[in-house]
Amino acid sequence: MIKLKSPADLAGVRQQILSQRDPSKPCITICSGTACHAYASEKTATAFVSEIERNDLKGKVDIRRTGCHGFCERGPIVVIFPEEICYLGVKPEDVPEIVSTTLMENRLVNRLLYGDSNGEKIICEGEIPFYKHQSRIVFGNNRLIDPKSIEDYIAIGGYSALSKALFKMSPDEVLETVKRANLRGRGGGGFPAGLKWETTRNAPGKVKYVIVNADEGDPGAYMDRSLLEGNPHSVLEGLIIGAYAIGSHEGYIYVRQEYPLAVENLSIALSQARNYGLLGKNILGSGFNFDVTIHRGAGAFVSGESSALMNAIEGKVGEPRPKYVRTAVSGIRERPSNLNNVETWANVPLIISRGADWFTSIGTAGSKGTKIFSLVGKVNNTGLVEVPMGMTLREIIYDIGGGIRYGKKFKAVQTGGPSGGCLPQSLLDIPVDFDELARVGSMMGSGGMIVMDEDDCMVDVARYFLNFLAEESCGKCIPCREGIRQMLKILNRICDGEGRTGDIQLLEELSEVVRDASLCALGQTAPNPVLSTIRYFKDEYEAHIKERRCPARACKALISYYIQPEKCQACQICLRECPVGAITGGKNLVHVIDQDKCTKCGTCLEVCPPRFGAVVKTSGEPVPEAPPEGTQVERTKGARK
Amino acid sequence: MLLEIQRENRWLPPKALARVSQRLGIPINQIYHIATFYKAFSLIPQGRHSVSVCLGTACHVRGAPRLLDRVTDRLHIEPGETSPDMKFTLSTVNCLGCCALGPVMVVDGEYLGNPSAKEIKRVIASCN
Numbered sequence: 001m002i003k004l005k006s007p008a009d010l011a012g013v014r015q016q017i018l019s020q021r022d023p024s025k026p027c028i029t030i031c032s033g034t035a036c037h038a039y040a041s042e043k044t045a046t047a048f049v050s051e052i053e054r055n056d057l058k059g060k061v062d063i064r065r066t067g068c069h070g071f072c073e074r075g076p077i078v079v080i081f082p083e084e085i086c087y088l089g090v091k092p093e094d095v096p097e098i099v100s101t102t103l104m105e106n107r108l109v110n111r112l113l114y115g116d117s118n119g120e121k122i123i124c125e126g127e128i129p130f131y132k133h134q135s136r137i138v139f140g141n142n143r144l145i146d147p148k149s150i151e152d153y154i155a156i157g158g159y160s161a162l163s164k165a166l167f168k169m170s171p172d173e174v175l176e177t178v179k180r181a182n183l184r185g186r187g188g189g190g191f192p193a194g195l196k197w198e199t200t201r202n203a204p205g206k207v208k209y210v211i212v213n214a215d216e217g218d219p220g221a222y223m224d225r226s227l228l229e230g231n232p233h234s235v236l237e238g239l240i241i242g243a244y245a246i247g248s249h250e251g252y253i254y255v256r257q258e259y260p261l262a263v264e265n266l267s268i269a270l271s272q273a274r275n276y277g278l279l280g281k282n283i284l285g286s287g288f289n290f291d292v293t294i295h296r297g298a299g300a301f302v303s304g305e306s307s308a309l310m311n312a313i314e315g316k317v318g319e320p321r322p323k324y325v326r327t328a329v330s331g332i333r334e335r336p337s338n339l340n341n342v343e344t345w346a347n348v349p350l351i352i353s354r355g356a357d358w359f360t361s362i363g364t365a366g367s368k369g370t371k372i373f374s375l376v377g378k379v380n381n382t383g384l385v386e387v388p389m390g391m392t393l394r395e396i397i398y399d400i401g402g403g404i405r406y407g408k409k410f411k412a413v414q415t416g417g418p419s420g421g422c423l424p425q426s427l428l429d430i431p432v433d434f435d436e437l438a439r440v441g442s443m444m445g446s447g448g449m450i451v452m453d454e455d456d457c458m459v460d461v462a463r464y465f466l467n468f469l470a471e472e473s474c475g476k477c478i479p480c481r482e483g484i485r486q487m488l489k490i491l492n493r494i495c496d497g498e499g500r501t502g503d504i505q506l507l508e509e510l511s512e513v514v515r516d517a518s519l520c521a522l523g524q525t526a527p528n529p530v531l532s533t534i535r536y537f538k539d540e541y542e543a544h545i546k547e548r549r550c551p552a553r554a555c556k557a558l559i560s561y562y563i564q565p566e567k568c569q570a571c572q573i574c575l576r577e578c579p580v581g582a583i584t585g586g587k588n589l590v591h592v593i594d595q596d597k598c599t600k601c602g603t604c605l606e607v608c609p610p611r612f613g614a615v616v617k618t619s620g621e622p623v624p625e626a627p628p629e630g631t632q633v634e635r636t637k638g639a640r641k
Numbered sequence: 642m643l644l645e646i647q648r649e650n651r652w653l654p655p656k657a658l659a660r661v662s663q664r665l666g667i668p669i670n671q672i673y674h675i676a677t678f679y680k681a682f683s684l685i686p687q688g689r690h691s692v693s694v695c696l697g698t699a700c701h702v703r704g705a706p707r708l709l710d711r712v713t714d715r716l717h718i719e720p721g722e723t724s725p726d727m728k729f730t731l732s733t734v735n736c737l738g739c740c741a742l743g744p745v746m747v748v749d750g751e752y753l754g755n756p757s758a759k760e761i762k763r764v765i766a767s768c769n
Contacts, residue, residue: 038752219697222738376699376740
């Protein structure tokens with residue numbers, strides 16, 4: 001491998017890589033992101049390798065394991081270039097058919113294509129509705145490259161932004177461009193990255209640090225992970241450009257150790273970049289020195305907070321410290337430290353190569369560019385979606401996400417992770433950007449978007465987040481530690497059917513204290529899930545407290561199961577499956593649930609054959625009197641085969 | 642360094658911590674501060690098989706609490722505990738990043754999306 005000593009060297013290598021590649025040569029890409037990996041995509045990939053060897057196609061077809069494609073619902077995803085034929089849910093046993101039909105005879109395997117609601121088959125990945133409505137400028141390259149290959153990244157124009165910044169722009173110009181692009185932090189706060197850079201740049205002190213925050217801790221959000229795993233060089237390139245603008249020569253990447261693949265791909269990326277002379281001393285012969293260390297986090301949500309993260313990098317416990325002086329001025333070892341999120345850094349090379357004007361042409365007045373969301377929960381197309389700022393929630397959930405699973409009714413969407421809020425149906429048409437979400441009592445956060453349907457209880461959801469935050473609070477400051485605990489206690493009480501009048505008001509008062517008095521953002525935003533659910537779903541709280549009823553029938557203490565005697569066909573399935581033996585009955589005898597024994601696990605409802613539908617879940621109303629023991633079942637028509 | 646010790650032994654034995662403290666000249670209380678703060682560290686020995694249930698938000702709304710109940714019923718241990726025969730350690734995690742499969746459980750690195758009671762039984766029986 002040669003060391004690149006000038007921009008011309010880089011361009012030369014790119015030419016060389018491209019000239020060795022034949023764009024018409026078929027290339028099979030297999031998504032190897034975490035979700036597809038969990039679908040056993042590696043088995044599919046090895047099946048392709050051996051099948052291709054068996055058919056003597058070795059050398060005529062390329063195989064590439066790429067990062068996450070985003071359409072996690074239907075993984076493992078296989079895309080065959082140059083036609084971009086997209087097969088979904090490909091299992092190892094499908095591989096021989098794909099090789100023999102598509103590769104050798106140029107015909108399609110129809111059953112693996114995406115079928116829309118009218119049964120029309122869609123061939124090309126970009127035509128699938130899930131992708132069609134997105135604009136994947138940051139995330140889209142994932143599917144084109146092997147994250148373990150710097151050559152792949154260079155081939156699609158990688159590191160050309162770095163070369164442009166180093167040789168055609170002064171640090172001030174780079175800074176000015178990012179400021180003008182109005183790139184706002186993608187990690188949650190939405191603070192303008194350019195201003196932050198400027199603060200660090202102008203802060204006194206020779207040694208300055210730049211840091212990538214990849215301590216993505218929000219449950220239900222995984223876009224940073226997919227970027228780091230799927231395209232680590234784009235983050236690295238952004239970081240080097242930032243370092244150049246700020247005047248820093250040392251960087252850190254703080255990654256959760258729960259993301260082993262991200263750590264692995266990053267380490268490979270760093271050593272490849274060093275070998276090419278894109279990292280280290282005298283980058284591309286420009287005289288600019290910069291190197292990066294990976295720091296693995298050990299599992300603490302609060303360590304994603306900037307000052308806590310810096311404590312952790314210093315080797316101390318990852319607790320936040322008071323920020324009378326911003327970390328941009330006094331961070332790691334009390335030196336100026338600029339911290340940005342993974343996605344923010346990945347946007348930087350794009351802004352540099354295409355310009356600030358291009359970037360500001362996307363998005364809304366206050367929020368520019370795109371944002372990657374992880375669209376999860378009760379939605380048909382789970383996955384990572386990248387959309388321009390300002391798209392409405394409705395478009396994201398219905399056009400891209402394909403609506404609610406099993407035809408249920410939409411209830412709420414939770415954005416912003418544990419610090420965000422739940423938004424109801426009436427707000428589905430607000431444009432999604434930093435300011436709008438904050439206005440309605442939620443936040444952008446890192447981009448989690450969890451869709452909930454009519455079966456989700458909003459009080460329980462608030463309780464879930466508070467429980468999470470209570471566990472993750474580091475305990476350093478009292479408002480957060482004790483306040484969250486007390487709020488959780490009240491929520492637990494409400495969910496257990498022991499809510500008292502005045503609890504809602506008490507929650508609101510506590511929220512105010514926790515919000516105003518906590519040391520770091522974890523505490524300051526902790527009341528959001530509670531406040532937003534009280535604001536939009538007060539009726540549910542009231543039903544729990546006043547009527548002892550859970551409208552969504554989710555809170556265990558407030559629900560009961562019973563079997564409708566007229567529908568029970570005595571099939572004995574529930575009787576066998578009940579883990580606590582609470583169901584009595586026998587052959588031809590109506591089954592009855594013993595309410596005292598029942599643990600409300602819901603197994604009986606799940607196993608009762610849909611054609612009988614005899615088990616009922618209720619809340620807030622008494623369970624009907626059970627029929628006397630030994631009642632014979634009434635056979636319904638069609639129940640017997 | 643603690644991460645490596647944890648990976649080797651599946652827990653942090655007191656002896657190892659004492660040695661780290663000695664060699665690095667860091668007071669033992671500081672080491673314990675770190676070892677108890679982060680979730681990745683365990684001060685008690687872990688079982689041979691790790692079973693984790695994802696309690697991330699997406700899994701939560703898709704029924705993770707019920708999945709956890711089933712697993713605890715089957716293993717007879719609560720989250721965070723290890724079975725007396727050192728066979729299983731049950732833990733909960735906050736998000737595994739494969740929300741499309743939710744609710745998810747992971748047994749020794751094998752992912753199971755929305756497993757039925759039968760599947761849970763099978764997987765747990767296959768561990769020895």
